Amino acid sequence: MHEKPSRESMRRILASCGIELSAERLALFWRFYELLARHTRALDLSRLTRFDDIVVKHFADSALVPALCTLPRPLLDIGTGAGFPGIPLKIMLPDLELVLAEPRHARVEFLELAVKELSFEGVQIYPHLVSAHSPLEARGVITRALEGADETLARVNHILPAGGRVILMKGPSADEDLGELGPQSAAHFALVDDREYTIPSTTYRRRLLVFEKTSSYRKLTYRIFTRQENTATVITSADNRRFKELKKMAGGGPVKKTGAVLVSGKKLVLETATRFPERAETLVTYDGYAETDAGMNALVAAFAGNDALVILKKALFNELDSFDTNAPLLALRVTEPPEWDGALFDGCTLLVPFQDPANVGAVIRSAAAFGAGGIVMLREAAHPFHPRSIRASGGAVLAAPLYRGPSLGELPALCARHRDSFYALDMRGEPIGAAAFPERFILLPGVEGPGIPRDLPARRVAIPMSGAVESLNAAVAASIALYAWKAAHTRRF
Incomplete structure (x- = not known):
């Protein structure tokens, strides 16, 4: 004989299932039942229509879970349908942070209505199918008879952090789920609880599988x-x-x-x-x-x-x-580099004339690596903060000691001012190994193509080559020169 729907009969059935409710929680379950009864047929919410079936197989089945395992928070209920197990769990645990995931539009409308009518706080509705690309984050996932365990673990792997849990509410034949777990599931999850039970006062056999995520994989x-x-x-x-x-x-x-x-x-x-x-x-x-x-x-x-x-x-x-x-x-x-006042820095003051942003970035990276005291960008040079310069420098331009300097045409006057300390890279110069760089000096590599201006009265140094190639890349040549200076300086001190 089936129970007639009433608040008292609901209380009695749930109590027989081991679920004692306060008046407030009973009122919420009863209101939820009324919403289900009113909308199930029109919205296709559940195959269960008899009152006692709904109370036992939906309400009691869901409400027993907190007594069987700890629920992580926030908790994602995937494939929740009309709100199972999520809504009964929220009634039992009012402070539970909950996400109800359901892709079917009619059921989403019902969930929105139920959340409003039950005055829930801390409940979100995700109106989409949960997939391996869903932009969700949670510490726990729960689902009831949605699909095989292997499929669910793959579906939610990217959502959970290490230590997150997946709670699967299954029937007595859950051995099939465990036997079908694939290598990916085994690599990321471990079964930490496997509990068989029967809902009290019924013959309704259930099995709860709890998996814990063991990897840090997140997507x-x-x-x-x-x-x-x-x-x-x-x-x-x-x-x-x-x-x-x-x-x-x-x-x-x-x-x-x-x-x-x-x-x-x-x-x-x-x-x-x-x-x-x-x-x-x-x-x-x-x-x-x-x-x-x-x-x-x-x-x-x-x-x-x-x-x-x-x-x-x-x-x-x-x-x-x-x-x-x-x-x-x-x-x-970023801000523009300050203007250079013409004074020499400790060690090498590098003048950069390069017009290719990639060369600018590469030479600044080398200058920073070898400890150049200051890097002066000539007016003809590409901007050090050009995207290609930044990328070629590996970000070194963002912290390098950069300054804005004169144009190539103004260098003869600068060279006259620092005649004994002004070095220029030139293929026709003396071998760089023979140069005795002073404590403070200027180094000028040649512009890509034209090289060093002919009328510049600088001391010219060259990088010895085998003759197999005509010339070196401008940034490479400057980097070798910086290394030669740094190596000689290190040997001296």
Whole structure:
């Protein structure tokens, strides 16, 4: 004989199943039942229609779980349907942080209604199918008879941190699930609890499987209008003012106007944002960007938390990603180097005339490595903060002792002022190994192609070569000269 629906009969059935409820919790279960009864047929919420079946197989089955295992928080209930087990769990544990994931529109409408009618706080609804690319984060996942254990573990692996748990509410034949676990599941998860039980006062046999994540693997996917919609600036049009600013940075626009540069390359972005947090302005990524690196995911989260994350349509991002890195770009605030006063620095004062940004970046990297006292950019040189310079320098330009200097035409006067301390790299000069560099000196490599101006009265030094090639790359030649100076200086001291 089946029970007639009533609040008292619900209390009695749940009590017989080992679930004693306060008046407040009983009222919530009863209100939830009323919503189910009213909307099940129209919205296809459940195959169960009899009152006692709903109370035992939906309510009691779900409400017993907190007595069987600890529930991590936040908890993601995937394939929740009409809210099972999530809503009964929330009734039993009012402070539970819960995400109800359900892709079917009609059921999502019901979940929204139920959350409102039950006055829940700390409950979110994810109206999509949970997949290996879903932009979700949780410490625990629970599901009830959704699919095989192996499929579920693969589905949620990217969501959980190490130590996160997956709770599977299964029937008595769960041995099949365990036998079908594949190598990927075994590599990332361990079964930490396997509990067989029967719902009290029934013949309804159940089995609870609890898996703990043993690896640190995380893969987060960043999308427009999903998890980041309230914490990211979304740009979908090339006419957007902010996008136009970013495009100027990507093209090496004047630093005086932009006030910032774009840093590219995953490793360099991470290092730069960590080294110069006060100058890191914006992190730019794209719709669909997926990342498994914990450091980069933490960086994205930090920028999102500071309202400094920008998500672009992929086509727009491609216009900024000049080096095809497919990784986030960092907008970094910079200022123009100060004007050089003509005084020599300790050790080497390097004059940089190169017009190729890659050569500029490469020679600044070498100058920083060998400890040049100052690096003076001649007016003809490419800007040290050009994206190609930054990339070629491995970020060294961002902390190097840079100065703005004179033009090539002004060098004869400078050379006359520092005649005994002015060295120029010239293929026709004396071997650099014979040069005795003073404590303070100027080193001028030749411009790509033309080399050193003929009328410059500098002491000319050359890098010996075998003759197999006509010349060296300008930045390479300058780097060798810097090494020769550093090696000689080290031997002397």
